Amino acid sequence: MKNTKILLVSDGGVTSDLMKKMFILDKYGAEVTMIEDKDMYAMGDITDRMLQLEKGGVDAVPTCKPLLNACMDKDIIVVHGSYINKEIINASKNLKVVAVLRDSYENADIEALTKRGIKLINAQWRSAYAVADFTVGMMIAANKNIAHSYKLICEGKWCKKYVNQEYIHDMRTCTVGIIGFGYIGRQVVQRLSGFGSKIIVYDPFMSPWDIAKAGYKPVTFEELLAQSDFVTVHMSLTEETNKFIGEKEFSQMKTTAYFINTSRAGIVDTNALIHVLQRKSIGGAAIDVFDEEPLPSDSPLIKLDNVTLTSHLAGISCDTMLNSVEIVLDDLKKYMHELPMQNIRN
Structure with a gap:
């Protein structure tokens, strides 16, 4: 041409x-x-x-x-x-x-x-590879208290018991719910296969048949929230996905489940997330994206002991x-x- x-x-x-x-x-x-x-x-x-x-x-x-x-x-x-x-x-x-x-x-x-x-x-x-690597890292960091332990050691504390002590599990025994089965979601699934985790998938813009054809178990949104030990979201922020996860959705999760967000802050109702973490209605969260960045020093998230925070790093490679x-x-x-x-x- x-x-x-x-x-x-x-x-x-x-x-x-x-x-x-x-x-x-x-x-x-x-x-x-x-x-x-x-x-x-x-x-x-x-x-x-x-x-x-x-x-x-x-x-x-x-x-x-x-x-x-x-x-x-x-x-x-x-x-x-x-x-x-x-x-x-x-x-x-x-x-x-x-x-x-x-x-x-x-x-x-x-x-x-x-x-x-x-x-x-x-x-x-x-950035699918970078975000997928990071997402699995966030799961492990939240479950195994990697970041929490480092922080406490720097403060001169040698901690052996954490808020999630009763539900620290091997990844092979965990069910991971993937919300959004696009490029990044599929790369997350591929990485988790090495751990032996059970994978369930929900995508509001994809037919269950297409998910099953790819070799994974499609479930309803409600089933994913109720069954997952980790809920990780991988969708673009659109009018349809704005505040896609809020108080109602968090209330349907296990009290021991972790919520992972390396996608977009606007997909989640941040106030609802803060409230469930403060009440310890879910097991914890690992968050890389925020409504306001840098995260304000007075953010309630910083004061919590059941959250792992990173400074919008997932896609950096x-x-x-x-x-x-x-x-x-x-x-x-x-x-x-x-x-x-x-x-x-x-």
Whole structure:
């Protein structure tokens, strides 16, 4: 496909050095240029902007001016943390494809893109391995008190008895409930197979037949909550999944069960989670994502002895950013050869 103009927008996550791998598209007749979004240079800037985006939507964040100035004649725009809002879309007269180098695509206005007939692709599984590793680590840390013990040792305490002493189990005897059976959910299941855990699955957007066909036991949401020793959620944050888990759902869990969230904070009613942990109505929780980040020093979560907290680290890996470039690059090669792209979102 000749004379296709591609604009790459690097930042502190997907750096210019990583993004340069896409210049190979020159060999397929593309004209590739690159700019840098310096407002998204540090990873802290990126995660802060992501949280702002989750709360207010794509129009709540400022337009990247270098992108606005460079987009007018481009056929394809590739971004990582920068935003493809209505202002960018309206200015891009020739735009045919937007590629977001993330496993989600909240930083693109999918409604406006669809209205214009512009295809949106993303790196759907780029952090699946990292998040899956982290999720299983959080299960073990919560169950075996790894983080709690470290904290107490640093405080000069040698603790041998913890709040969950009566329900510390080997993973092989535990039932793990997976909510969301996409890329990350499946990778979590794959890792748990080595432990011998019993796996049950619920996905509100997937038929039980498809789950069973993949070799796992589909259950209702209520059955998953009632049977699981670990409940871990792996869904995108949408209108349908906002506050998907709240007081009612927590009340259906075992009093010894752990709740794990390495997905999105908005999927959970945080106040409800705090209340059940304070009352010890569930066994504990391990949380990597929060409504406000950094987590405020006066957060009730910090005072609890049945919760493991981490600072939004699940997707961080030296391999994640490279994965995202390789996934999207493969799709753009298909596009240049006029073949169907794999990761189309609209």
